[in-house]
Amino acid sequence: MKEFSVVIVDDHTLLSQAIQGMVDNFERFKVLYTCKNGQELIDRFSESPKNIPNVVLMDINMPIMNGIETTAWINKTHPDVNVMALSVEDENNTILKMLKAGAVGYLLKDTEKSVLEKALTEIVENGFYHTKSVTNLLMKSISGSMDEQMVLKDREIEFLKLACTEMTYKEVADKMFLSPKTIDGYRNNLFIKLNVRNRVGLVMYAIRNKIYTP
Amino acid sequence: MKEFSVVIVDDHTLLSQAIQGMVDNFERFKVLYTCKNGQELIDRFSESPKNIPNVVLMDINMPIMNGIETTAWINKTHPDVNVMALSVEDENNTILKMLKAGAVGYLLKDTEKSVLEKALTEIVENGFYHTKSVTNLLMKSISGSMDEQMVLKDREIEFLKLACTEMTYKEVADKMFLSPKTIDGYRNNLFIKLNVRNRVGLVMYAIRNKIYTP
């Protein structure tokens, strides 16, 4: 039976080593190497074709180059490599972004060893692994029943990030080269879109959706 | 050579199992069992004296009963058990709270397998393990050079939590059975204490210090 190679990308060394230990115990899988971030993975991939694994276990929140960018890069340059997202968060936006970037699986870190093995096996056999909740999310996303307005524009995201700082809106306006009155409009639009009452609501939305990291 | 028993308390199953695998590989250590939260640990401890380990590896952020409370409980009821904190965050306040609660070591999850073994060994041999940075923090804390004012009062914490919601200060005042003017005072005091300009600053402080979880 063929053995599949796995690469782990995670900045948490302990977790990374731990997963490595697990995967090495799986009959059909072998860890090729581990990386601390996306940049490191790109370096390794570019180094030698021998460094290209069958599966990449990818953490999402990493310094230097995060999981989403890295997954997109892999998908573009090495479409035969299966990326499985491995995350602590189960925030819808994040999951969708990972899937859009080309991840073929999404696993919470809060899962059993046996589930990890099952997921890896399904990925190399069927090309994907999804839990029910992720599949549901996908269905909703495709069927468009997900509030389309919820997709914020770049400029709105930019504003939201600044609203999370201690700047006054006037200062935000300066920074965005807009009139305070325009900022006024952005704020009010977002109040309605996001269904919040005040700036604290904006901040909370931004944080909960990883638009701003405290 | 005596073998030491270890209990792991962490709500992330994957990490928990992974660490278990590591520890079981260490010559002098053996995992007795794992728990998903503090309550579970208390139940196990109370069940039988055979369930009392030499060392507890304790995560801090857990549902139901967090690491700080659990550590305090262990320290009070089983002072002979060594608790080592295992966390993703290296926030000063959190570390100090864990140490005050009686943890004899503090390890970031972002550490090497070998460091974990070293830490465990030092704990059972010397009764404590601290990285340089934690030791430094302790020194500062003891020498009182750490801003004493930084320790917020219960009522201030309560206010801070409410300030992180979309309530107006007037509503917060109602909820705390205080006059809006008193709330005014709380706010201004905290602005000075925490060195922030406005409510967003309060919110950020609260989140960064785990006073409020978004």
Next chain:
DNA sequence: TTAAAAAAAGGGGTTTTTCCTATAGTAGAA
């Protein structure tokens, strides 16, 4: 028990935020 400290409340003022409505400019669709 009495003085000092801390918590609570009030007066009164400025700035920022929030809310509503309305109008140019501009890019793309019909």
Next chain:
DNA sequence: TTCTACTATAGGAAAAACCCCTTTTTTTAA
């Protein structure tokens, strides 16, 4: 080209947030 949608902008007003300073009440400790 004309309609439409979106972006940027304004005016004006009310509410909330912010700031400083004083007084009363409660707690704490000598």
